[in-house]
Structure formats: structure tokens, C-alpha cells
Amino acid sequence: MAMHRPSLLPNALLVAVVVSSVFAASRMTAQAPRVGPRVFVADSPRVYTDSQAVQGQTLWTKNCVECHESTDVTGADFRTKWSGQPLFTLYEQIRTTMPDGNPGTLSREEYAATLAYILKLNGLPPGEAKLEPDSVALTAITLTLPPAPPAP
Ligand code: HEC
Incomplete structure (x- = not known):
């Protein structure tokens, strides 16, 4: 059976998806209200x-x-x-x-x-x-x- 060789394109796409979801996760963290009732109330x-x-x-x-x-x-x-x-x-x-x-x-x-x-x-x-x-x-x-x- 021939070795499966993934082409370069899907790999590049995968990297792009991972990078963008890490980016999205860090943005979500930045936007989440800080912990603590006072900050929450003010918001x-x-x-x-x-x-x-x-x-x-x-x-x-x-x-x-x-x-x-x-x-x-x-x-x-x-x-x-x-x-x-x-x-x-x-x-x-x-x-x-x-x-x-x-x-x-x-x-x-x-x-x-x-x-x-x-x-x-x-x-x-x-x-x-x-x-x-x-x-x-x-x-x-x-x-x-x-x-x-x-x-x-
Ligand atoms: C004669 C007594 C009585 C009076 C007067 C009364 N309540 Fe109640 N209330 C109760 C009882 C008994 C319950 C619980 C009912 C149940 O769980 O079925 C309750 C439940 C509640 C709940 C739900 C609490 C929960 O944890 O979900 C709220 C809100 C509430 N009352 C608001 C008021 C407000 C506002 C007033 C005045 C406008 C008022 N009650 C006047 C007896 C009273």
C-alpha cells in the first residue's frame, strides 16, 4: 500500500485554521468581563x-x-x-x-x-x-x- 502523503495545500490550510482559532480564543479572553461582582455590575x-x-x-x-x-x-x-x-x-x-x-x-x-x-x-x-x-x-x-x- 502506498504511503499516504498529504499535499502541501491541506497542511497550509490546517495551520491557518489553527492560528486563526488561537487568535479568536485570545480575543475572546480579552473581551470577557473580568472576574468579580463589582466589574460585572458596572457592565x-x-x-x-x-x-x-x-x-x-x-x-x-x-x-x-x-x-x-x-x-x-x-x-x-x-x-x-x-x-x-x-x-x-x-x-x-x-x-x-x-x-x-x-x-x-x-x-x-x-x-x-x-x-x-x-x-x-x-x-x-x-x-x-x-x-x-x-x-x-x-x-x-x-x-x-x-x-x-x-x-x-
Ligand atoms: C401573604 C404573603 C405574601 C405577600 C404579601 C407577598 N408574597 Fe411573594 N411569595 C409568597 C410565597 C408564599 C411565595 C412562594 C410561592 C411559591 O413558591 O409558590 C412567594 C414568592 C415570591 C417570589 C418568587 C421567589 C422565587 O424564589 O422565585 C417573588 C419574586 C415574590 N414572591 C415577590 C413578591 C412581591 C414583589 C410582593 C409584593 C408586591 C410579594 N411577593 C408579596 C408570599 C407572599
């Missing part, structure tokens, strides 16, 4: 305003704290469950089930403000634009929670 999209979160805190105190501690919406279980989900999923879950036994008693704006406060509790930074109670807008936002919330 987060700003999807609510600070005044909205202040309003949300009042609503949370009035309607939610009789049953919840803030750790219910910042703890490891919560982050694992909701991080990576569209924000609309969490919004709808709250709007259609909370306050437990009395769902839907807040206006949509009030649910959005309460959700803004929950995002703030999780260390996500405020920005210039309000979180609108709009299904399309909320679906477009993927909730990305920091690995751990900041110390209170």
Missing part, C-alpha cells in the same frame, strides 16, 4: 431609574415585607432560578401571583417599580430610562444577576 445594562427604585421600595415595604425578607429576592436560590431568564418572566410571575392571595392589586407601573427595587437590591445599577411594564420591552431584557448581591 450590567441599566434598565430602571433610581427614583423608580425608590418608589418600588415604598411599595415593597407596604405590600411585600409582611411575608418577604429582601433575601427572598436576592439569595442564591433566587439568582439561580431567575438569572438568564427574560425579565418579563419574573415580572409576570410577580404580577400574576403576588401579593400572595391578592395578585394583581398593584398597577402595572407599580409592579415595574417593585421589580426595579428588586434589581437594585441585587446590585444592578440604575440608569436614565425607566423600566416600562411592556411585554416586548421586558422580554428583550435578559436578567443577568451578579454572582452575589452587594453587602447591605
